[in-house]
Amino acid sequence: MKTHRKLKTLGRFGLSAVAAAMLLLSPADSSRAAGEGATLPSIDWSFSGPFGTFDQGQLQRGYKVFREVCSACHSMNLVSFRNLAEEGGPGFSPEQVKVIASEFEVEDGPNDDGDMFMRPAIASDRFPTPFDNEQIARLANGGAFPPDLSLLAKARVGGVDYLYALLTGYEEAPADMELAVGMNYNAYFPGHQIAMPQPIFEGSVDYDDGTPGTVDNYSQDVAAFMMWAAEPKLEARHKLGFKVFLFLLIFSGLLYAAKRKVWSTVH
Ligand code: HEC
Numbered sequence: 001m002k003t004h005r006k007l008k009t010l011g012r013f014g015l016s017a018v019a020a021a022m023l024l025l026s027p028a029d030s031s032r033a034a035g036e037g038a039t040l041p042s043i044d045w046s047f048s049g050p051f052g053t054f055d056q057g058q059l060q061r062g063y064k065v066f067r068e069v070c071s072a073c074h075s076m077n078l079v080s081f082r083n084l085a086e087e088g089g090p091g092f093s094p095e096q097v098k099v100i101a102s103e104f105e106v107e108d109g110p111n112d113d114g115d116m117f118m119r120p121a122i123a124s125d126r127f128p129t130p131f132d133n134e135q136i137a138r139l140a141n142g143g144a145f146p147p148d149l150s151l152l153a154k155a156r157v158g159g160v161d162y163l164y165a166l167l168t169g170y171e172e173a174p175a176d177m178e179l180a181v182g183m184n185y186n187a188y189f190p191g192h193q194i195a196m197p198q199p200i201f202e203g204s205v206d207y208d209d210g211t212p213g214t215v216d217n218y219s220q221d222v223a224a225f226m227m228w229a230a231e232p233k234l235e236a237r238h239k240l241g242f243k244v245f246l247f248l249l250i251f252s253g254l255l256y257a258a259k260r261k262v263w264s265t266v267h
Contacts, residue, residue: 038188046224054227054235058220058225059224069222070222073137074148074149075127077129088232097123101121101125142183143182144195160223163222164220170187184196184197202214
């Protein structure tokens with residue numbers, strides 16, 4: 001009787017250990033469902049995997065989408081203009097960055113009269129918020145606040161896959177669902193009702209490099225750009241990882257050779 005009970009407990013322990021192992025081994029974020037609802041599409045990003053790198057052309061296109069569409073409502077105030085010229089990023093030249101920055105206005109001051117004033121941004125400024133304050137932002141967006149986009153690629157379950165899915169996920173609401181006033185149906189937004197109207201449509205942005213202007217391309221490119229904004233050192237990290245991997249490989253070989261030499265006389 002006692003052994004029987006022991007076996008049962010052991011069995012239960014074994015089961016939970018297997019469950020825990022499965023949880024640990026299950027792939028992170030990419031294939032997880034967003035909120036309640038659709039499973040996220042999985043995109044083959046150039047930067048995924050341990051040795052992935054950003055596609056500069058894609059980041060530049062993503063910046064264009066952000067500039068021409070998203071920056072009308074969203075800030076990105078952890079990113080400075082000069083970051084756009086740093087290694088592992090979109091690869092704009094410092095001259096291009098000056099021009100890009102000068103197209104934005106930032107608040108500065110106070111001047112000698114004690115007044116705040118607006119001036120064109122310079123490379124060391126950060127992407128400003130398009131609204132004077134949160135209240136005005138909410139008034140302009142039916143009560144909802146457009147969040148800062150700097151870290152969203154890291155801050156949302158599903159990460160960059162979720163961002164892509166969200167931008168392509170606008171659909172007709174199902175017949176049995178009543179949307180609140182000013183809300184839009186989105187297959188991937190938790191709860192499916194989002195205050196942001198569909199931001200991009202076919203042809204919204206003119207790409208200079210011949211990439212077709214489809215919603216799918218815009219969404220992938222701007223999601224990749226947001227991934228870079230959230231993790232600008234991704235490439236450096238991957239490169240270091242590769243070097244460490246190579247070092248460990250060579251070091252193991254050396255250790256093995258040394259071990260064989262040391263033990264070669266012992267039989
Ligand atoms: C007309 C204003 C407007 C534009 C343009 C706009 N957004 Fe938004 N966005 C909003 C508002 C408002 C919210 C908050 C929605 C809510 O909480 O229901 C939001 C929320 C978001 C979210 C957060 C979703 C979440 O999970 O909480 C992301 C990501 C986002 N926008 C990305 C973008 C991108 C990328 C673009 C450009 C392609 C863009 N937005 C353009 C107004 C806008």
